[in-house]
Amino acid sequence: MQKKRIAIIGAGVAGMALAILARKQGHEVQVYERAATLTTMGAGVTLWPNAMYVLHKMGLAQQVIRAGGTPESLCQYDRSGNRQTTLDIGELNRHCGYASVTILRRDLIRILGEALAEQGVAIKFATSVTCKEVNSLRQANDLVVGADGRMQSVVRQMLFAEAGTPCYQGFINVIGVSKLRPGTLANHIGDFRHPTERFGIVPVRPDICYWAGAWRTSLDESRTQHDWLGELRQRFGGWAEAVQAVLKHPEPESVRPIFVHDLDPLPYWHQDNMVLIGDAAHASLPTSGQGACQALEDAWQLACLMSQRDPLSAVLSQFYRLRIEKTTMAQHVGRQLAQQLFSGQSDESATHSAMSLAQLSRLWMQGLDG
Template sequence: MQKKRIAIIGAGVAGMALALLASKQGHEVQVYERAAAHRVMGAGVTLWPNAMFVLAQMGLASDIIRAGGTPKFVCQYDRSGNKQNALDIDELNRLSGHATVTILRRDLIQILGDALSAQGVSIAFATTVTEQDIDKLRQTYDLVVGADGRMHSVVREALFTSPVSPCYQGFINVIGISQLEPGILPNRIGDFRYPGERFGIVAVKQDMCYWAGAWRTPFDKSCNQRDWLGELKQRFGGWAEAVQSVLRHADPGSVRPIFVHDLDPLPYWHKDNMVLIGDAAHASLPTSGQGACQALEDAWLLSCLMSQQHDLSVVLGRFYQLRIEKVTMAQVAGRQLAQQLFSGRREESTAPSGVSLAQLSQIWMQGLSV
């Protein structure tokens, strides 16, 4: 395998995962991050079996499991707490051959960052890469990777002659972390729904959870000073006791609003020796449940292809061909569920309509093999 010099722009899940996998193959890797320290965009993440497959290949599965939780069910409730149906995560895991793990995003980032440090890969924090810098990096490195997020990817701007604008999908997620009272949603993910509104609670440990309250609203850039926790308590007052408990015990410093954007599928992710991965390439809505999972798949497949083929043009073309169908499916699924949730219509399924657990396992494990 020909060793390459790789510059990765962005130290999120996709960027750090690729840096770790590529450095283990012997490539020379430098990561650039505009923030002064690791950023935590989001409260937590559910790592479905496809993500845990990748983390197992990275040698991190046991660390992730120790830091997170292993839910047994996703349960859907109405706003009063009456259970509507459930998805058996244990059975999905058995069919897939890997666990499902819920983890605080800060802990996932910490594990990836520690693994990178142990591998001797440095992250140049507080380093803003401009479009002009991209040209210099392309001359210095064999490969420049844009893992710099959905909203303001400088590599994506350099890749396309016309601006690619993320799409606001008409709803807000207000997220946070809470202490979890005993007996509240043990070993399960709680999905509370009412037409036009949703409150999701994801247990991580017996005494900890992350959550999101969501509703349809116009985009408002000037709203950051609002009392979001107070607004949540008012909007979701009278909902199930689990929701009330979580809001009572919320860490105020963890509460933040996200006006949710995604990307339309892109016609390509690469040009010459530049390539996009993760949210910069195919940001999906949180309703897809696959954002971090697909970012990890990107990193794994790109590193695999580089180990098998010297010609980067072949690698990058093949990477897009192998990934575009699956990530587009996640994007479409996320939009469809969001439309069902926030249009005021009722939706009674926790999985895509008519999809069995076996089919769901096949969908998410598609394209993954050692």
Template sequence: MSRSRRIAIVGAGVAGLSLAILAIQRGFQVGVYERNGTVASMGAGVTLWSNAMYVLRKMGVDSEIERAGGAPDYMHQYDQLGTLQGEFDIQAVNALSGFTSTTILRRDLMQILARRLQDLGGQINFGCSMTRDKTDELRQGFDLVVGADGRMNSVARQALFSDSVRPRYQGFINIIGVSQLGEHRLANAIHDIRGGQGRFGIVPVKEGACYWAAAWRAELDKTRPVSDWYDEMDRRFGQFCAPVQRVLDAREASSLNRIFVHDLDPLPHWHQGNLVIIGDAAHAPLPTSGQGACQALEDAWHLACLLDEKSELEETLSNFYQRRIAKVTAAQNVGRQLAQRIFAPDSKTETPVPAMSPQQLSDFWMQGLERA
């Protein structure tokens, strides 16, 4: 980016903090603005596949992430009675990519990113709720303003598209949580358990901790008490296999969250002038894609690399969109297709893990990163 190198980042989630770290490493002056009073940590946990670990290594935090997280060997799919339906070898993908896919509680991930930013001399301005007027003020005071302010209520996205772009409800909910299983800890495998048009995913982390999500098709009803949704979860999954019961019995009540799952249709552009959006603000995928945080990290990496070049800002931001749009759209499509198979009224419980080879998956995840 020619001339000065001052960047304002709106949002202290995965995308915002990662871009701040990568930009400071390149000598940019960065201000991070977060509406909450602490670092955002919505979500129970994150699976950081090889593409995410590539970026985290560039940020200098991959070893700390691996120490705090787990490294699953397999993904196993079961029917609701616990009969194995399919298996995917995560170790094979790791070997092909050269990175260890890592599972971590989101609160631990965010603490690591926040510490890394602090160690580099960066800081977060908390309690800064954004409005269109405040966004315009930032655009006057900084060379670039980056909206990393989430999928649902992105002020930066609204500044680009007004009310013409809204997240779309995809017809199912997730109830997410964290459990401490103690002596009943899972084998070192991600569990994908399907039945009765519902899905229960369990992701082991370390030392008996896991995070999980219970999902089923539902009408969008925000008037219903959240506790009713939790009761429905217990009824729906009450006859599922033993690992589900152990997880539900050991859940941390404070970790529970009910989410009406939305995503975004692909957008025609992500910037205007010196304002650009990244991460979920630009291309929020469904959780069934498994790539939300991973693609946010890729955004941060590619944008930081492009900004470090000497092109004019308009060319840089146009190149950023062109570099990223095909891959993030593919991740969005994968998430939607899988959700349709799982939650369709005529879905079958025996649908196996998608037949994608470790080589194909590694190639897709690492696309665009080997040369960066």
């Protein structure tokens, strides 16, 4: 394997995971991040077995499990708290061979950041890379990786211009982290639904959870955090006791409105020695449940391909061919579920997938060996 000079733009999940894996292979890696420090886009993340497979290969699975939680089931409720359906996560994990872990995003980012530092890779913070600077990086490196997110990816802009613009899907997620009273949801992810509205609660440890309230709205960035929190409490004021419990005392700095965008599937992710990964390549809606999972898969698959002796052009073409079907599926699933949730026309009980656990495990573990 020929050692490469790799420039990675973006220190999120995809960028840091690839940097760790590439450095372990002996490549020379430099990471550029526009923010002044490691940041967290989102309150928390569920790492399904396909993501934990990658973290196991990275040697980080046990750290992630210690920092997070291992939920037993995902329960769908109506807004009053009456259970509608249950997904047995423990059984799903047995089919897949790996755990499912819920974790605060700040803890996942911290673990990745510490692992990156252990590999001797320093992140160049407060560095906004422009199109001109990308071209300079392309001249100085064997590979330039755009892991620079769904909204403002400069690498995607260079590849597609306006054609790669994220699409607003018409709903907001107001997210946050709250202390959790022991026993509020036991060890179950709670998905509370009512036509056009949704509230999800994800326990991480017995005393803490992350959550999101979602509803359809126009894109209005003039309102303050306080405004959105007030509307959140008004909209969900009569909902189940668990919803009221987490809305009473959120961590103030964690509450954030996100106008949810995704991408249409792109016809390619690479050009010459430049490639997109993670949300920059295939941002899906949070309703897919697979955003961070697919970012980790990207890092793993690209690193595996780079370990071979194939020319870079062949590596990047094969990477796209290996990944496009699965990431497009995640994008489509996210949009379909969002349409069901926020159209107000679907039967709540019908929105849960009829797919068997064995089928779901095969779908999620597709493309991963073992």
